[in-house]
Amino acid sequence: MGIPRGTYDILPNEVTTWHYLEKTAREICARYAYEEVRTPIFEETSLYERGVGETTDIVEKEMYTFLDRKKRSLTLRPEGTAGVVRSFVENKMYGESLPVKLYYFGPMFRYERPQAGRYRQFHQFGVEVFGSDDPALDAEVISLGLAFYRSLGISGVQVGINNVGTPEIRAKYFEKLIEYFAPFEAELDQDAKSRLYRNPMRILDSKVKRTQEIAEGAPSILDSLDKASMENFERVQSYLQELQVPFQVNDRLVRGLDYYTQTAFEFMIEELGAQAGVIGGGGRYNGLVQELGGPEVSGIGFGIGLERVILALKEQNVAIPSTKPMDCFLVTMGEQAQHASVRLLGELRGAGLKAERDYLDRKMKAQFKAANRYKARYVAVLGDEELASGKIQVKQMETGEQKSIAMDQLVSYLLEGK
């Protein structure tokens, strides 16, 4: 027996990092007036087929799909947006005052081969905004993402933005691309060939040298945009400038999900390499709410891969705030003292102090060692003498200073020392 492939345990010493990420995300979202939403970890399979797109890699080969006991097809969520949109529609949030600004945090599942910064169960922090086309929101969402990285202490995050137009524009652009690539068909690599008629935009970011050379001359989607899209794109850029968000226009930026319209963006960090370097991405999805049965309400959001954020934190040696030190370790000598320690320990904890004792009947020396391991600020020694006198020995570990204190004064003494 072992842990399933592509999954991993987050052990206590790592959990502090996760708390740090969550806390930071929550604080920033609160500042930007986003509220948390928690949706199920699995949904009906059809939600993703319709929402994410039938021809995407995610739906074609990466979903964890299973039948329940009533033979309903369910799928462990491969991404966050579809579920949040479903919830938005189902709970008729479009009836509330718009825009509705939401964020989420949690595990996602994709059946892929594990690799650096890629797991089968991984975690995302994401936001979604519904009900406004205002390009200022596009800029807000991007700057919120960037604020998250910065607030964590990650530097060098690059923002790439593009405008992928409307589905109609993309259809026309596809024709142009096919027209351009067709004469080179024989020179393209296998992957590019298979994409030529299905999704030629994907050829643009190929890593195969010859394909890349050919792709360099391909027409840009920006030249195919209609006036409204172009204006929208320009306004997003000017708002980003207002917010002092550095960005690069990348007309080759393609996202993996079908639902994106207009603005598409990515957060990247160079040190982590080509794959893990994309630490977040998102865009606008103006047709999705309708596609999933809601009214014509537009949306925009991003998903940030937290495993990759953690890679970046480690790469850049960002210090994680450590856990609370132990206020007091109770050393006990003898059975009487062990009994008495139960109550004393309860009192310490009841007073809000972090306190611990030995449970393995260890020798005093070993108990002191344990206290050190816990980084205890004080050690209180309780033995027969103390029980008889009602006074307990309290040692401040850093200075080695030791005092005798009335047992009922211990709590207030420790609270003073904080």
Added chain:
RNA sequence: GCGGUCGUGGUGAAGCGGUUAACACACCGGAUUGUGGCUCCGGCACUCGAGGGUUCGAAUCCCUUCGAUCGCCCCA
């Protein structure tokens, strides 16, 4: 789904055909039977991911399998 590398104690690792499986750290115990962080001493792998084979003999060679890791596709 495809390709490379790897798999020895709690951890980091040596050993690469010859039989008690180095060493370091961690942990436990003792020196110091009521006091930590230093020092010294002792303990801690019937076993080298699993299964099969070659051999007088395998952790060391071969095959299979599982897993990890890195890369490709794709993505966070």
